[in-house]
Amino acid sequence: MGKPDAEGHGPADGLPGLPPEWGRVVVPDDASALSAEAAQIRRELRRAAGLPGGHRALGLPLLVLLVAVLTTLAGLLVVTWPRVNRGTERSTPAPYSPPATLAGRALPALDLVDASQAPVPLRGLLPAMIILLDGCPCPDRVADALAAAPAGVSVVTVTGGRTVPARPTNQRQARALADPAGGLRSFLGQPARPGTATALLVDRAGTVTRVVPDLGPVDAYRGDLSALAA
Template identity: 90%
Template sequence: MGKPDAEGHGPADGLPGLPPEWGRVVVPDDASALAAEAAQIRRELRRATGLPGDHRALGLPLLVLLVAVLTTLAGLLVVTWPRAGRTDRPTPAPYSPPATLAGRALPALDLVDTGQAPVPLRGLLPAMIILLDGCPCPDRVGDALAAAPAGVSVVTVTGGRTVPSPPPDQRQARALADPAGGLRSFLGQPARPGVATALLVDRTGTVTRVLPDLGPVDAYRGDLSALAG
């Protein structure tokens, strides 16, 4: 069965020294002689771990782990996947001019005329000043010209340095450009496509009314007439 050492307790060659409490250790010449002991050890290990006797014992824990991983990944995809029609752009707030603009003094702005000569805006008061950087609105301008009493100027203002030709009305508006954007900055609101904005300013330079969307003349006729007083 094996070669005992000099004391008769183990093999003489090929094994390191073993603890004496292990007792006599015999290594058989034929490994098949250990089959019964190996089978017994495997049975004891199975009973101790509570797992089935073959490699399928690892299947259930691996399946549970796989389901957990897939569930986590699915949750991450639901949160991060782009949705149809999703947008991160904020909803624009409705236009509203500053509530305190009426009663404030018009700033001393220098605009330019068709020849690029500076024109002090306060030198044209009292006036209805119409900003056309969002809409040319020739009909609205024509209505304002027709309703403005004598002594009240109608001033049209565009952005940039180009001053468009005024409409061929019997009475012409004073057409100016605002290269620095000072008047729009004073309003505190950007230009809106298709919309003309107007300010009514008395002879002292005080803003009496702001018309965010210049509508029918009946909406401001009384205010326009009051500028002549």
């Protein structure tokens, strides 16, 4: 047993001075005598941790909570990041590129329609200057082409849909046709552009000799138009 001090409150020597408020301190000779107190302390530590098993039992809930927080933050980042400049973005129109080189290619055997909706084989009107008016009626440009076309060379105007616009009857007329299927525009390989008329010059053998992407002053194509009569 431990040796009591002079007052019977603890060992007389071998221990440092202890606060008097601790009261009587008895140091047993056998440490196993403290097992009950150690078990009680462990129970209190587990209870303070909130779950049986102590701090190790808290690991799984804390891990789940951490994963949930990180997932939420990642989701917010994905949702908000692409929208930072969304209100200021504007689509940029594709730059215009001239029609692919069609010179030397054969005009396809297309049947267009006239004002009475009767089919008209386009190759039966060759040689011809064929003007697509689906982007612009351009009456002045058509009149210039008519005035410059030599005898034997047709001037054919083509509109989209099935409607052929009426022409005044007091002047030389172009052959007005419509292209319901859009075959001629598809052959050209370019969409109609507002304010622009496009022309194809085709010889009597059905070969395209020139494409005029934007029909302008007649002097720009007069020589090619005259060559169709040869």
